[in-house]
Amino acid sequence: MKNGEKTSAFPLNSYEVHPRTIPSRVFMLIYVCGIIALLYHHLTSLRIHSVDLLPSILLSIADLVLSFMWVACQAFRWCPVRRKVYPENLSKVVDEDDLPTLDVFICTADPYQEPPMEVVNTALSVLAFDYPSNKISVYVSDDGGSQMTLFALLQGAKFAREWLPFCRKHNLNKRCPKVAFNQHGSDADQLRSCIPQEEFLRMKVSYEEMRTKVKHVMKQGCVDDDMLVNEEERQVFNKWKANGFTRQDHPTIIQVLIESLKDVDVSGTSLPNFIYLSRQKSKHIHHNYKAGALNALIRASAIMTSAPIVLCIDCDMYCNNPQAPRLALCHLLDPIEGSKIAFVQFPPRFRGINPSDIYNSEFTRPYIINPEGLDGIGAVNCVGSGPFVNRKAFYGAPTQSKVNIFPGFNGDREGALDRITMSSSKLILEAASRVADCNYEQGTNWGLTLGFRYGSMVEDFLTGFRMQCEGWRSVFCNPTTPAFLGDFPISLNFSLVQVQRWSLGLTEVGFSKYCPFIFGTKNHSLLMGMAYGFYSIWPLWAIPMIIYGVLPQLCLIHNIYLFPKVPVTFSKLGLSFKVSDPWFYLYAYLFLATYIQDFIESYYVYGINLKSWWNEQRMWLMRAASSCVFSFIELILYQIGITPDFSLTSKVIDDEQQKRYNREIFDFGVDSPIFVSLSTFALVNLVSFSFGIMKIIFIDGKLEEMLVQLFLSGFVLVNSWPIYEAMVWRKDGGRMPAKVTLISALITLVLCYASGFATK
Numbered sequence: 001m002k003n004g005e006k007t008s009a010f011p012l013n014s015y016e017v018h019p020r021t022i023p024s025r026v027f028m029l030i031y032v033c034g035i036i037a038l039l040y041h042h043l044t045s046l047r048i049h050s051v052d053l054l055p056s057i058l059l060s061i062a063d064l065v066l067s068f069m070w071v072a073c074q075a076f077r078w079c080p081v082r083r084k085v086y087p088e089n090l091s092k093v094v095d096e097d098d099l100p101t102l103d104v105f106i107c108t109a110d111p112y113q114e115p116p117m118e119v120v121n122t123a124l125s126v127l128a129f130d131y132p133s134n135k136i137s138v139y140v141s142d143d144g145g146s147q148m149t150l151f152a153l154l155q156g157a158k159f160a161r162e163w164l165p166f167c168r169k170h171n172l173n174k175r176c177p178k179v180a181f182n183q184h185g186s187d188a189d190q191l192r193s194c195i196p197q198e199e200f201l202r203m204k205v206s207y208e209e210m211r212t213k214v215k216h217v218m219k220q221g222c223v224d225d226d227m228l229v230n231e232e233e234r235q236v237f238n239k240w241k242a243n244g245f246t247r248q249d250h251p252t253i254i255q256v257l258i259e260s261l262k263d264v265d266v267s268g269t270s271l272p273n274f275i276y277l278s279r280q281k282s283k284h285i286h287h288n289y290k291a292g293a294l295n296a297l298i299r300a301s302a303i304m305t306s307a308p309i310v311l312c313i314d315c316d317m318y319c320n321n322p323q324a325p326r327l328a329l330c331h332l333l334d335p336i337e338g339s340k341i342a343f344v345q346f347p348p349r350f351r352g353i354n355p356s357d358i359y360n361s362e363f364t365r366p367y368i369i370n371p372e373g374l375d376g377i378g379a380v381n382c383v384g385s386g387p388f389v390n391r392k393a394f395y396g397a398p399t400q401s402k403v404n405i406f407p408g409f410n411g412d413r414e415g416a417l418d419r420i421t422m423s424s425s426k427l428i429l430e431a432a433s434r435v436a437d438c439n440y441e442q443g444t445n446w447g448l449t450l451g452f453r454y455g456s457m458v459e460d461f462l463t464g465f466r467m468q469c470e471g472w473r474s475v476f477c478n479p480t481t482p483a484f485l486g487d488f489p490i491s492l493n494f495s496l497v498q499v500q501r502w503s504l505g506l507t508e509v510g511f512s513k514y515c516p517f518i519f520g521t522k523n524h525s526l527l528m529g530m531a532y533g534f535y536s537i538w539p540l541w542a543i544p545m546i547i548y549g550v551l552p553q554l555c556l557i558h559n560i561y562l563f564p565k566v567p568v569t570f571s572k573l574g575l576s577f578k579v580s581d582p583w584f585y586l587y588a589y590l591f592l593a594t595y596i597q598d599f600i601e602s603y604y605v606y607g608i609n610l611k612s613w614w615n616e617q618r619m620w621l622m623r624a625a626s627s628c629v630f631s632f633i634e635l636i637l638y639q640i641g642i643t644p645d646f647s648l649t650s651k652v653i654d655d656e657q658q659k660r661y662n663r664e665i666f667d668f669g670v671d672s673p674i675f676v677s678l679s680t681f682a683l684v685n686l687v688s689f690s691f692g693i694m695k696i697i698f699i700d701g702k703l704e705e706m707l708v709q710l711f712l713s714g715f716v717l718v719n720s721w722p723i724y725e726a727m728v729w730r731k732d733g734g735r736m737p738a739k740v741t742l743i744s745a746l747i748t749l750v751l752c753y754a755s756g757f758a759t760k
């Protein structure tokens with residue numbers, strides 16, 4: 001019997017402890033000895049009054065931060081597990097009629113950055129889940145308050161009447177129309193072989209008609225009356241004509257697009273509920289970004305459908321596996337563990353990543369490797385897109401019996417729910433609209449102890465953590481056919497800005513009273529505190545990055561040697577090293593061992609090829625040198641009252657950018673400050689490396705003293721290659737803007753010159 005396999009005749013799930021657990025623990029033990037030795041070395045070698053006192057102190061700080069982070073992240077390696085689910089057994093445990101209802105929340109925030117057709121595609125892919133239609137309710141939250149988005153969804157609702165029976169009839173496994181109609185190779189052949197050509201074309205024409213209409217409206221920038229078919233539709237869009245309606249200032253708009261109890265598809269089967277909600281916005285009340293939007297949805301849906309299970313997805317993700325709800329139920333309906341589970345997290349996966357994943361968009365470590373580790377300690381972190389959440393977890397601890405989620409609400413909720421239809425029940429719609437008003441939350445616990453928690457740009461991380469602290473558990477579900485696939489930034493700028501926002505969000509948690517190292521320690525395990533703590537201080541990675549990426553290099557320029565000597569002799573066989581200082585081995589071991597371990601895990605365990613692995617480690621360096629540094633600056637500004645804005649990732653694809661991305665060419669292009677930071681690192685290392693080499697060749701050739709520093713410059717140099725290319729010989733639109741090169745060259749000059757004074 002495998003670890004954790006249920007003895008029941010029809011198990012819904014099982015798990016296996018990962019075979020890498022034991023070797024990882026042995027490695028941990030050996031490596032920790034190395035860290036202790038290194039810290040001892042720092043302590044004993046700090047030479048007071050010596051010229052390199054300041055650099056020595058800084059290097060000790062860098063190593064201290066690295067050591068602390070290394071220790072914290074061992075929580076991910078302690079007990080990784082892999083789970084299996086058996087959806088085929090679900091029908092033996094629960095009748096199809098008794099399956100729980102499901103509320104799906106889709107968030108969108110800007111029709112220009114998140115094209116409405118993408119939102120429609122996402123919505124259609126979940127409306128078409130392989131799950132009883134009358135048990136699904138799909139809510140779209142539109143923070144962009146856009147009539148174009150509503151128009152697109154209205155068209156989507158009409159198309160759903162044909163699309164859903166079509167998917168069911170042909171048992172399609174790709175139910176996002178955009179994807180189904182754009183398949184190539186064997187997928188397309190298979191599709192063609194099982195669907196009559198005529199029927200397929202008819203559906204495609206219908207989809208294209210919808211796309212054309214939406215495109216037209218997008219071009220107009222508004223919905224003209226002639227685009228609407230009847231008076232009822234016109235009435236809906238009249239709301240946008242009201243005086244003073246802006247994106248930042250407008251009343252709640254709630255529109256039932258499909259009503260399950262009334263509407264049927266072309267085959268006569270009932271459809272899922274489909275609801276549009278744009279919560280009220282006011283310039284004077286902070287809207288708390290996505291967390292605020294989701295809380296409005298949690299409340300409105302509690303009044304309208306109140307399903308016990310809630311799925312949250314971003315509009316840039318679509319369902320790729322129509323079985324997803326059933327897979328999640330294999331955990332949520334587990335007779336023993338099910339009731340303790342706050343959420344089942346599916347990893348975000350992405351479509352169209354280039355073969356060697358130049359920007360590490362796959363994020364295999366935080367999205368797959370680490371969650372498997374967290375799963376073993378019952379504490380998978382929540383990622384905003386792809387969790388199936390137990391609604392009760394939004395309302396408090398598992399032990400809490402009754403919570404008033406609608407404080408100050410006079411409506412008779414239970415009574416209201418008894419009414420048969422919801423659009424006809426004005427009362428229900430009015431109530432749902434009221435709880436989505438922007439001042440509804442004032443004086444309540446929403447965002448504090450209820451719903452998604454406020455106070456961090458990574459509301460998902462904070463909320464998941466707080467749920468764990470209340471005693472909830474979570475599990476990770478990573479099926480072979482990914483449940484959700486999404487878009488990702490294909491320009492380096494957006495990719496780094498996204499990580500900058502995450503970094504800021506993480507530090508907001510790390511430097512708040514909810515710091516996982518100290519908060520909730522009574523309720524959670526040490527390992528969980530370490531893992532969440534690691535994330536919350538992850539942006540501190542900028543400290544060792546700045547120190548190791550600049551300090552030894554500047555010291556090299558000023559003839560200060562910081563590391564143990566490596567005597568180098570030239571023999572017939574070429575270069576040979578004779579190391580007299582044993583501390584050199586320690587440095588070499590600590591550096592190489594982590595890299596090798598990381599590579600082995602990635603290559604052998606997760607099948608990441610060598611090139612992708614190299615790109616991954618390069619991106620982590622780049623993120624540390626730019627996103628982390630900037631998030632730190634933002635955090636400081638935040639402390640003095642300058643609130644940064646949620647920098648939405650653009651989902652609009654530029655053709656030129658896409659071509660460069662497909663050819664695996666880095667895309668700089670814009671004069672973003674984030675590139676100044678990156679370029680400065682690249683230039684300082686270039687100067688230092690060239691300086692070192694010239695010194696060896698033309699002056700005194702003291703290679704033994706500078707070898708480690710030269711190696712460090714060389715390492716950054718190799719990693720920065722795409723930056724030099726973009727600065728010097730590229731001519732395409734993705735090259736480094738001259739302004740960025742100039743500013744970073746100036747900063748490099750100042751750094752090299754000024755550091756001379758510091759060392760005098």
Ligand SMILES: O=c1ccn([C@@H]2O[C@H](COP(=O)(O)OP(=O)(O)O[C@H]3O[C@H](CO)[C@@H](O)[C@H](O)[C@H]3O)[C@@H](O)[C@H]2O)c(=O)[nH]1
Pocket residue numbers: 107108109110114141143288289290293313314315316348383384385457458459460461498502646647648649650
């Ligand atoms: O005021 C806002 C801002 C954003 N969003 C929505 O939030 C989602 C995420 O925004 P995006 O720009 O795509 O950010 P990502 O960095 O790609 O999002 C990742 O990181 C977020 C913060 O951790 C998580 O919430 C997301 O689920 C996760 O996919 C999108 O659907 C937006 O429409 C809102 O609804 N309201």
Ligand SMILES: [Mn+2]
Pocket residue numbers: 314316487649
């Ligand atoms: Mn996104």
